[in-house]
Amino acid sequence: MSTALLLVRGVSKRFRGLAAVRDVSFAVPRGAIFALIGPNGAGKTTMFNMIAGMLRPDAGAIALAGLSLVGKRPDVICRAGVGRTFQIVRPFRGMTVEENVTVGALVWTNDVAAARAHAREVLELLELAGKRSAEVHSLTLPDRKRLEVARALATKPKLLLLDEAMAGLRPTEVDRMLGLLRYLNAAHGLTILLIEHVMRAVMALAQHVIVLHHGEIIAAGSPGEVTRDRAVLDSYLGAAVP
Amino acid sequence: MRLRWPSPVPRRATAALAALFAVLAVAPIVANNYQLSVLTLVLYYAYVGQAWNIMFGFAGLLSLGHALFIGIGSYASAALFVHFGIGPWAGVFLAVALAVAVGCFIALLGFRFAISGVYFALLTIAFAEFTRIVCDHIGWLGATEGLFLPVSSRSRIDLANLRGPPEMFYYLMLTLTFAALGVSRWLLHSKLGYCWRAIRDDPEAAAATGVNVFWCRMAAVAISCAASGIAGVWYAFYYNNLFPEIAFDIGKSIEITFAPIVGGVGTLFGPVLGAFLLFPLGELITGATQRLGLEGIKQFIWGIAVVAIVLLRPSGVWPWLWGILGLAETGEEVRP
Numbered sequence: 001m002s003t004a005l006l007l008v009r010g011v012s013k014r015f016r017g018l019a020a021v022r023d024v025s026f027a028v029p030r031g032a033i034f035a036l037i038g039p040n041g042a043g044k045t046t047m048f049n050m051i052a053g054m055l056r057p058d059a060g061a062i063a064l065a066g067l068s069l070v071g072k073r074p075d076v077i078c079r080a081g082v083g084r085t086f087q088i089v090r091p092f093r094g095m096t097v098e099e100n101v102t103v104g105a106l107v108w109t110n111d112v113a114a115a116r117a118h119a120r121e122v123l124e125l126l127e128l129a130g131k132r133s134a135e136v137h138s139l140t141l142p143d144r145k146r147l148e149v150a151r152a153l154a155t156k157p158k159l160l161l162l163d164e165a166m167a168g169l170r171p172t173e174v175d176r177m178l179g180l181l182r183y184l185n186a187a188h189g190l191t192i193l194l195i196e197h198v199m200r201a202v203m204a205l206a207q208h209v210i211v212l213h214h215g216e217i218i219a220a221g222s223p224g225e226v227t228r229d230r231a232v233l234d235s236y237l238g239a240a241v242p
Numbered sequence: 243m244r245l246r247w248p249s250p251v252p253r254r255a256t257a258a259l260a261a262l263f264a265v266l267a268v269a270p271i272v273a274n275n276y277q278l279s280v281l282t283l284v285l286y287y288a289y290v291g292q293a294w295n296i297m298f299g300f301a302g303l304l305s306l307g308h309a310l311f312i313g314i315g316s317y318a319s320a321a322l323f324v325h326f327g328i329g330p331w332a333g334v335f336l337a338v339a340l341a342v343a344v345g346c347f348i349a350l351l352g353f354r355f356a357i358s359g360v361y362f363a364l365l366t367i368a369f370a371e372f373t374r375i376v377c378d379h380i381g382w383l384g385a386t387e388g389l390f391l392p393v394s395s396r397s398r399i400d401l402a403n404l405r406g407p408p409e410m411f412y413y414l415m416l417t418l419t420f421a422a423l424g425v426s427r428w429l430l431h432s433k434l435g436y437c438w439r440a441i442r443d444d445p446e447a448a449a450a451t452g453v454n455v456f457w458c459r460m461a462a463v464a465i466s467c468a469a470s471g472i473a474g475v476w477y478a479f480y481y482n483n484l485f486p487e488i489a490f491d492i493g494k495s496i497e498i499t500f501a502p503i504v505g506g507v508g509t510l511f512g513p514v515l516g517a518f519l520l521f522p523l524g525e526l527i528t529g530a531t532q533r534l535g536l537e538g539i540k541q542f543i544w545g546i547a548v549v550a551i552v553l554l555r556p557s558g559v560w561p562w563l564w565g566i567l568g569l570a571e572t573g574e575e576v577r578p
Contacts, residue, residue, distance in 0.1 A: 052450060078452035086450070092443035094508070095436075103440045106433050107452035115433075155452050 005030040005191045006051070006159055011060030013046055013215075020046040022215040023060070028159070033185055033192045035206035035223075037199075039235055042212040044195045045087060048161050051193075052084045053077040064159060079107055083157030085148040087164045087195070091136040097147055098123065098132035104154030119154055126150045126180065142173045149177075153184070160184075162194040166201045178204055203227075211235070258567070259423070266416055270409045278408055282480075284521045285415040286473070291501035291513030292422040293469035298499075299508035300430060301462035302442030303349070304363040307370030308498045311341040311467045313489035315474020317377065320389050320484055323403075325382070330404045334475045341471030342464045344369070349463040353456055367492060374490035384484065391482040404479035411480045418476065419514065422469060427510050429465070438462055442508070493541075500544055504551050506558025515560045520544060 004027035013021040021043040028034045036044050049055040051062055053074040062069045069077050078084075083104075092100050098119050105115035105122075123129045126146045131139065139147065145165055152160060162181075166174050178201055184190040196202050202209060202223060209226040211219040213235040219226050226232055266285075270278055290312060297303045318340050319333035348369050352362045378386050399406040404414075429435050437458045440448035449455050478484055488494070505516025524540040531539050555562055 054446065054450070073454075074446075074449040075452050075454050078450060084450050086447065090444050090447040092440045092447070094443050095439055099436065099439070103436050103448070103453065104451050106436055110433050112431065112433055112436065115436075151451055 003029050005032075005065055006193065007061070007063045008047075008051070009061045011047070011050060011057045011062060013043075013050060013055060013057050019215050021050070021057075021212075024212070024215070024217055025060075026210050026217070026220065028191060028193055030158075030191055031185070031189050032208065033181070033194070033206050035202045035209045036193060036195045036212060037197070037202060037209060037226075038212035041214075042235075043215040044212055045163060046215075047212070048084065048163055048195060051077075052082055052161060078155055078157075081156075081158035082161060083152035083155045083159070084161040085145075085152050085163055085165055087167070089141075089144045089148045091139075091144060091147055091151075093136050095136065096132065097128060097134050097136065097139070100136065100147060101150045101154045104151040105156075107155040115154075119150075122150045122154045125153075127176070142169050145169060146177070149180075157190070159191045159193065162192065162196075164195055164197060166196060166198045169198075171200075174198060174201055177201075181205060199227075254567075259420075263416075263420060267413075270412055275408065278412055280522060280525050282408065282412045282415055283525075284517050285412070285419045286477070287498070287501050287521055288514040288517035289415060289419045289422055290470060290473045290498050291505070291517055292419070292426055293466050293473065294498050295502045295507065295509075295513050296426065296429065296469070297462050297466040299502060299512070300426075300435065300442065301438040301459055302445075303459060303462060304359065305366040305466070305495075306363040306499070307366030307368070307492070307495050308466075308470060309490055309492070309494035310366070310370035310373055311345055311470035312474040312477060312494075312498075313370075313373065313377075313484075313486075314341045314344055315471035316478035316484050316489055317383055317389065317474075318471075319475040320391055320478040321383060323391060323479075324389060329402055330475050330479055331402065334472060337475050338468045338471040341467040341474065344373075345463045345467030346460060349460060353459065367495070370490050370492065370495055374486045377486035377490065383486075386486065389484040391479065393482050404476075411476065414476060418472065423510065423514065425469075430510060434458060434461055439508075500548060502558075503548055504559060506560035509558060509560045509564075511564075512558045512560040515563070516558070519559065520547065523547075 006028040008027070009025045011021060011024045012019065024047065036047060038044055046055065050057045051069065053069060053072050053076065056071055064080055064082060067080060069080070069082070092103065098116065101119035101122055102112070102115045105118040106112070109115050120129065120132065123132050126149060128143060128146055128150060131143065136144070136147070145168070149162065149165055166177055169177065181192060182205065185192060194206070206223055209221065209223050210217055211226055211229070211232050218231045218235060219229040266281070269281055273281060290308070294305060294308050297305050315337035318337040319330050322328040322333040322336060323330065348365060352358070352365050357365055377383055383389055394405050397407060399410050401410065437448065437453045440451065440453055441455050441458055445455050500520055501516030502513040503516065504520055505514065506512025524544060527543050528540050551558060
């Protein structure tokens with residue numbers, strides 16, 4: 001796929017005896033929304049950590065717009081255009097909401113005033129503007145999740161990696177997040193790869209779903225195809241006894 | 243990057259600082275020699291506390307061997323002066339360069355082998371200790387007998403060689419303390435300051451947000467050590483004698499951390515406030531209990547003060563006082 005923004009080819013990662021990810025290949029085209037799903041321990045977050053540079057794959061290639069990401073530091077990969085959120089939110093606790101997001105914007109500018117201005121725009125977009133001077137510990141979980149997305153967005157990523165950005169949110173909040181992600185995708189051409197357990201979100205948002213199980217891709221396709229796939233059903237519900 | 247304040251200083255805070263500066267500027271006129279020496283000591287600890295605060299308070303790197311960098315500054319400038327007649331204004335460059343080099347070397351070791359937190363602190367203690375032991379055996383630096391600077395008439399002010407009355411050293415340290423406040427504020431509001439605080443709170447998340455953790459930490463170490471090296475030069479010329487047992491003493495390193503911890507780690511004014519609270523208190527206690535022969539009572543009271551702060555107001559006295567005084571007009575001031 002020549003238009004692929006993110007190319008993952010033959011990537012494997014072992015933790016001592018355990019193969020967390022085994023020979024995984026996929027390509028995310030520019031402007032697409034892809035979902036990575038699978039049961040707990042399937043290797044989804046390990047895959048994310050390898051793309052974002054927190055883990056180095058044992059084998060295989062990962063490239064963003066033709067630039068190899070393997071062996072690069074997380075901050076270098078972030079500057080190259082990969083923004084990520086963490087499954088368990090990791091805000092900078094000693095900083096206000098706006099300062100958190102400003103750190104993200106300082107990736108592309110040395111001008112603190114410009115970074116702050118951009119942070120405010122992003123916070124406006126995520127409906128957090130009213131809480132910009134708040135301390136992080138005073139935020140509710142949905143707000144923290146949004147802050148996590150805001151900080152990643154402020155880096156002006158080409159590819160946004162969302163690690164369960166909707167877990168723990170109420171249905172109305174999931175809808176708000178879905179609306180926002182659709183808007184970012186349509187208006188800014190942001191490419192999104194998300195790990196998600198909220199199937200409603202996956203079905204509503206993703207054009208293409210990759211299913212990981214025990215570190216391997218067991219199915220890939222449109223949300224409709226994947227949810228009818230026998231192997232996928234088995235992996236989630238347990239295989240029928242032969 | 244343009245050199246300007248990224249956000250306005252709250253007006254009331256500026257006024258309070260100006261008033262404090264004015265009071266301290268005229269203090270030598272009314273203070274007697276003893277009071278002046280206490281004030282000088284307070285300013286010295288306010289200054290080195292700020293230097294230490296850059297590393298731990300801003301960037302989250304705990305140094306418990308900061309006397310090392312001050313001691314290196316002292317010995318470098320004193321040796322140049324005693325052996326080669328090179329004055330302190332030239333010597334300060336070597337002093338700073340050496341302090342920064344040693345600091346960066348320790349940091350490099352720490353980062354290379356992923357030594358962080360308490361273990362990093364142990365590394366700084368280890369270096370301070372073995373520098374003390376090495377200095378004990380270098381005759382050129384006076385070894386255990388000490389290195390002495392020639393004391394000339396203390397009534398004439400010779401600024402070029404830093405020979406003069408106590409008032410000269412007082413005003414020098416006053417200048418350094420306020421300069422450090424300005425530099426700290428500028429740093430904290432700069433890009434580097436944002437990156438430091440992000441690293442302090444969560445290094446991994448900071449890296450994922452594009453922060454170059456290694457270089458930002460190195461910058462914190464270099465700036466903190468440079469400021470400490472300058473303090474060392476002042477120290478050498480003020481006291482005129484240097485002993486490894488005193489200059490690199492772990493007690494000295496610990497003392498440096500008291501003012502920022504009590505005043506507020508990571509805050510701008512905390513180290514200054516802490517120094518003004520602790521050191522006059524220490525002197526008062528020492529004076530009051532002189533006849534009782536209670537040695538170490540000052541350290542004992544300080545220890546209690548630090549424990550009380552850690553338990554009751556872990557963020558320090560300053561953030562609490564700052565709210566009461568209503569110095570935060572714009573709500574833009576950096577909080578701990």
